[in-house]
Amino acid sequence: MITLTHFLVVSACIFCIGLYAVLAKRNTIMILVGIELMINAAILNFVAFGKYDKVNYGGQVFAIFAIVLAAAAVAVGLAIILNVYRHFNTINPQNIHELKD
Amino acid sequence: MNVSIPNILDQIIASIPLFKPELALIIGFIVCIFLALFLEKRWRNSTFIGCLVTLGFSLYHLAGQLSITAVGFSGMWLVDSWSTLARLIIGLSTVIIAIFIQQRHGKNNGDVYSILIAATLGMHVLSSTSHWLMAFIGIEIVSIASYILVGYFSQNKAQSEAAMKYVLFGSVCAAVMLYGLSLVYGLTGSLDFQSVEHLQGLMDAPEAVITLALLFVFAGIGFKLSFVPFHVWSPDVYQGAPTAITAFLSTIPKVGAIILFARLYASWSSTAFYFSELSTWFITIVAIVTMLVGNLAALRQQDVKRMMAYSSIGHTGLLLMAVFAYQDSSSYLLFYIVAYVIMNLATFIFIDQIEQQTGSTSLLSYAGLGKKMPILFTAFTLVAISLIGIPPTVGFVAKLMVFTSTFSVFQSSGDTGALLLLIVGALTSVISLFFYFKIPLYAFLRSSDQPITAKKQISILLIIAYILTVLVILFGIFPNWVML
Amino acid sequence: MGVLSILIFLPLVATLLILVLPLSAKATFKYIALGFTFLQFGLSLYLYGNFDASLGGIHQLEAYQYVEQLAWIRMDLGAIGKLEIDYLVGVDGISLPLIVLSTLVMLMGVGASWNTEKSPKGYFALLMVLNTAVMGIFSALDFFLFYVFYEVMLLPLYFLIGIWGGERREYAAIKFFIYTLLGSVLMLLVIVGLYFSVINPTTGAHTFNMLHMMNPANYVDGSFFAYIANYHEVFGIPARLIGFIVLFFAFAIKVPIVPLHTWLPDAHVEAPTPVSIILAGILLKIGGYGIIRVCYSIFPDIAAATNWWLALIGVVSILYGALNALAQKDLKRMIAYSSVSHMGFVLLGIASLTAEGISGAMFQMISHGFLSAALFFLVGVLYDRVHDRYIYNFRGLASLTPKYTAYVAIAFFASLGLPGFSAFIGEAFVIIGAFNAESMATGVPRWMAIGGSLGILLSAVYLLWTLQRMFFGQVRLKGGLAWQEALTDLNTREQLILFPALALALLLGIMPSLIFGNLNASVLQLIDLINPYL
Amino acid sequence: MNTFLHISPVTASILVTLLPLFACLAQALIGKKSISGNIALVAIIASTGISLFGVFLPIWNETTTLQKWAWFTIGEYTLEVGILLNNLTALMQLLVCIISLPVHIYSRAYMKSDEGIHRYWMYLSLFCFAMLGLTVSLNLLQLYIFWELVGFASYLLIGFWFTKETAVQANKKAFLVNRIGDIGFLIGIALVYAHCGTLDLSVLFNQTGTQIAIDKNATWVTFAGLAFFLGAMAKSAQFPLHVWLPDAMEGPTSVSSLIHAATMVAAGIFLLCTVFPLFNDTVLLVVCIIGTLTALSAAIFALGQHDIKKILAFSTISQLGFMMVGVGIGAWDAAMFHLTTHAFFKCLLFLCAGAVIHEMTHLKAKAKLDIDPQDLRHLGGLRHFMPKTFICMVVASLSLAGFPFTSGYLSKDSIVITAYEWANHLRGVYVLIPILLTIVSLLTAFYIGRLIFKTFFGDFKYRSYIDEGIIFHEAPSLMLVPMFFLAAGSLFPLFGISLTDYHSAWIMLTLDAGTNYPILAQAHLFIPILLTGGAILSWFMGWRWYVKQKYPLSENNRFVHFAYKQGYLNEFNEHIFVRGTTGLSRILYTFDRYVVDGFTKFFSWLVRQLSVVAYWFDKHIVDGIVNLLAGTMYYIGHLVRHVQNGQLQTYLGFALTIVVLGLLYLIIK
């Protein structure tokens, strides 16, 4: 029997892998990828819980919206990253630190 | 499912009047896109005009909603005095931002107004919903509009870097929040945070999951409000972004977010269960730390915009304090927001004007400018005074009201946290003096080596800024004029 | 609009006028300022002349005079209740003498700024704003209004010190500001607490009215600062005590007491002469006034319980300030420290809780007001001439500038408490009051009074030492002949400023009833207010 | 004169007091234009006249009059000022007038050529005003005010030559030491006020009606008494607060004569007499002991001085000690009597000394000598040049030494005899006090004899200059007239017809302190004889010694012979008595200079060091803490900035770490 906890553990794993990517990868695109993983983990939770919400379909609806929003965010994010690349000739976030204290 | 379709449709149609201001915005949004596409090349300011007209319509409809309290769209849309007043503030300040952008980036930038309108719509959504779905969408609209705006005029490295940091940090926070929301949904089965099932679900849930869920949710809101520890992006972004956009970032998105947060906190802290305790605990700690960090970090800044970023972090702490001291009336919170918006807008216009003259936002470049631009710096100083919270300015009254409400919480509960909030709030006001007064310090007390010829020009922006300054004083002396 | 309001806002009109006039009208600014301050001075004298000395004031509104009450802010704050703030001004025997003093010192200040070269527009405008604030502080009876004026006062001073000051002016200005602000923000918290504890008996709403705060019957039982059923504690200290301490702290910074005094020497030394005059002449008095009007009147129970400590602080300030003054090599700094010492008497007198002590303290404040103003002006005269005020760089000035020396000697002797001058009356009655405290069982022991009287001796020591060192003996100047030529005697304008101050010192020394007459009823009222708690 | 009789004594008294004040103000207004001092002179003449006829005669032995006016009200207490005229005050006021008048006249000549003479007159008038006001004050606070004003005027006068470093040092010292006393006085006033609720002398010590009950055994009475005595000690230069008086001789001699001999220093005695009812036995004993100590020490110091004015200064201190003892033994009438007589002869002594110094200064200036004109060692044989001065001085000296036919004889005897009676009454070690007083009397005779001999006898060292034509003459008549006047006052007839019985002196008769010690009849007989005999002996010895030492060979045969015959005695005299005494004097004076005065200096040094320490503390600790606090704030601000290193992933890591820590805390908690 696949319980909710199964879903939750999987999503937790994916979430943390995404988190690792965000924190550790030296490529901005990979950070975006990490974010996508985290969002996917969240979506997995939503649909898992949404199974029990037949009245409002809240989980599934939220999941769809989340996918859309994430996609748009990625589009804008990528556009900005390309912009950065044009100015810095690199997309390694470690090398982009003009603004600091 | 036993509700018939015509019934639902009737309800939706009945809800549409509540949505009029937003409808105006949506229509305006589309019109602006077309204007930017076709008319902008022939008539340069057409989109700008379109934007103003849109905002005007929206404000007009909002004014009509002033006394309405209603719920529409299956509980997704709340119209009450909070939301209406907040949306009015948002609308009015958006007008100023629009003028700001038009003055500063007049050329060939039609699309920016569409984005501005969309952002406004997002803020409207934030300030008038208690449904997580709407809230999340609102946050995302505002965030993404902000990302675009920061990167929109990117002509140099700093601006694009600011945009990148902003977008990445924001997306991570949004993802974390989304995950948190999924847990909250899992705990309650309801997405409306004011609903009974929602609270019921939170009451029953185990502490560990609640902690996880709540902290994750707060992360997303924290990003928008830039409270500690989610504030780190803001100094870099404020400094990197064009001043007009910084003015936008530091004011309007916070208004929407704080209203949302206030609703959330009001709902979540209303019980005696663990999650309420946690919320209170969280907001107290965060408010204290935010005030301290914002003000202390600002001490060492040499760039005005960066300094203002920390300053607005500090003010966020006070806003949180206002939220913490929530009682059944919202007036002091709204008052603080009004004061905050007026002060910040004025400040950034001044910063921009000086930047136009000297080409720098460094404090060092302000040396001796007081003599060359006496009126501007006098007004700037007055605003700085207001930011510190010294009478007879609006900043003082706002602070006083926050202290007042916090004190009433303290008196009735004897909560040490409230007392600490008060003390830290008071002390950080003193600390804030150090850095705010760097502005007049450099401008009036120091003298400069290089001669700067101040161009005598009266721009519409300056006039707006002066009007705002007058308002700062006027509302400081007659605060009831704010409370209509 | 009543006379008091006119008095308060007259300088504001001057400010506007100065701001509106173009820069080409530079020369008129000082005349405008002078004219308005003079008018104000006349007005305050008129008020003083028509004052009914039999009315006490303190906590009875009907006993206040020239009262104006307008509803100012009315705001509905939901559960917290209605915000009720009045524009409430009025004077009693405590505040009116200080108002007259302030107008006089302002007049001196304007006179002393006659030769201001550096942007006179801003200078006089700020001076006039300061003037308004000061008047407001002394006449406000609503705590909110009081606080507003209290803070407004800081800003012009910051700029006056910061822009027109000496070498380390930035440091001095910000230090001054920080100290005062630290006191006042904490005070704000107490104000808020009082607001919640007190209700207006007529409307039932919470109020900022100070007079309502002075009446125990207006306190809500169980509220934070309530008299009855008050279980509130802050870090283990009872709420009313902490309220008193915070308010006292705020005003004590202004007084200033040891060890909160270190802003004072810096501010004085760096400030331009007129600002020093105003600082010493008016601002220090705000501290003493605040303690009487706010700390003592609103917290009479705590005042009665803590006066031992207050008196101790007063004595320490007297002695410590005097010792520090003795060690100074900079004339201005010495006078600044002497202010600390002299204001210690004020605290001692107030803490004695006897009619003699409190009256003496009030008298000392007024006397110190124009005497210190005169002293700072005299230092300014010297500094104007040779841009030096290091005591060791001068000797035998009496031969060079006999008039100047005469004025200095009179001012010095007046401030060291020579009978016939006002300071004597003040100090003597503070001491007498402090001695009397034991008979009245107010809890101030005699040894403190003796300690205080040692301060009189020490003040003679440092003032005479300075006099001897700088003015007597053979002429020997650091700057040699150049200085000798630069050191011209007092001119008419300078004499015109100094003479009234010193004449007043003499007049009040001979006829103290000029002050006491209007003061007594209020002082007795204050003692009646505190007495039940002794 | 009749007109004076028609005005009330109170009005007259006010007039007496205020006239010098008007003179002072007028002089201040006129300034340099009037240097003759006529204004002051006229004022003091008028004052003297009014005081004698308008005040003294109607009051003396007649009635006590007082009048008061409300000055101001403080709290509920109304402070009343007024004039209190009784025997004591009327006498004192008259005395001040009578002494001031000759000094004024004398000053006209003495100060004639001084540059700042207009200031001099102003100060002098101010002093007279203060002193006269002091005498008739009704209220203790009023008394205190004049008391301090007197000190202030004396400050001005001592420092009259303000370019002279020693003078300004001296006036500072005088004022500060007096300030110590003032504080004592003030504390006394405060104590009286705190316990009696009034400061009105007529109410406090009402001779006629309801007197406020004062429990004399209360501790506060002792403290108040001691406090008042502290005030008197400083003003009347009692050991160890006498250090200011010798220094104060830096002022003009006329000033010294008026202030530091006759009037101001007497104010302390006057104060004690005024508040006498307040004193209990403890206080009186202290007064007695200090008085004796002062009298003895000052007399010893006087023995070894070379400065003519310093000798007189110590003599004054010593005599004031006598008066103190008088008060201490309860015979304040005797003290007042001695005060009065002392005023005359001591003033005269100073004026004579002034005349000598005046001439010596001329000589010094003309002959361009580098000498101290006040040094005894440069003087000698002046009786040939200044015979009138010489006569005056001798009269005054005899009076001081207590020779019969002089006023000093009466007053001094009165104190010494009463002291014996007192001691007899009490028994035990108290008898030491009269014995010491007797010794002091003998010493007094000796040192004043020394002064006279050294100044007027022998040969003048600088005769050669006079022979060369430099004029060295008698003092001008303007100076001589006052001197004669005072010399007349120093003789007994002014005070009583009886040559020997001080009880019959009119001052004693009227003031009558009512001491009721058993009368020692034999004391009345033996003491005067002892004193007179001793004085004659010491004069004789002194004369012999100083004359002989100076001119051992040129003396005429009779003396040589005499010396030969009584050689051993002389040797004994010389080595043990004279030399020993002067040696002891020198040693003790050194002690005084370096230990008592040194203590003063040390104390002032200590205060100064303390102030330096306090300032260091203020600058580095008090202010240091403030600056440290500000610095700490800045540093924390700096730490917060560490996060802000511009690296996006650091930001994220920072934020998320805090979230994890929060989670950990919350979950594990």
Added chain:
Amino acid sequence: MIESLLFYAFAGLAILSALLLVHIRNIARALFLLFIVLFAMAGLYLFALADFIAITQILVYVGGVLILLIFAFMLSNKELLDDLQPSSKRFISLPNWQAIILALAFLSLMIYSYISWAQHMPKWISQAEAKGRMILPTDNNIKTLGFKFMTQYVLPFEVISVFLMMALIGAAHLSRKESNK
């Protein structure tokens, strides 16, 4: 049983490819691994009876986002293709031990709380189970969702359209920049 096996297979696939994805240095390969992860996730959605979500996931993510990502680095310089991490020869290189610790800390905390949660499921779920108010495999999800979108969720639906438009314009403007220069 097969259901469980399939679930574990999908879950394992997703997690393993995600791990590989973050470990691999070549960005092109990483993106392909992301493709696998997303597919696996879509598969997992199916187990939660969210067929429409799974389809959307594949359409939007795989069809949209992934292509966008690939285009993004293909548009830019070749340099982008390399992961810019400093290469390390060690098998388990720990260049970012902080990141690993952080991620593991999160993971452990989350798992810990989920396990504690597993003991008592939320009331609403048990109620839904009891009352049969849960989505069944037989339900027509697409129809219900469509219905919901047009009624209950009409407002977010409308708002998000504006949002998408704005994102479109914005992204277009941001990338158009190049031509402006």
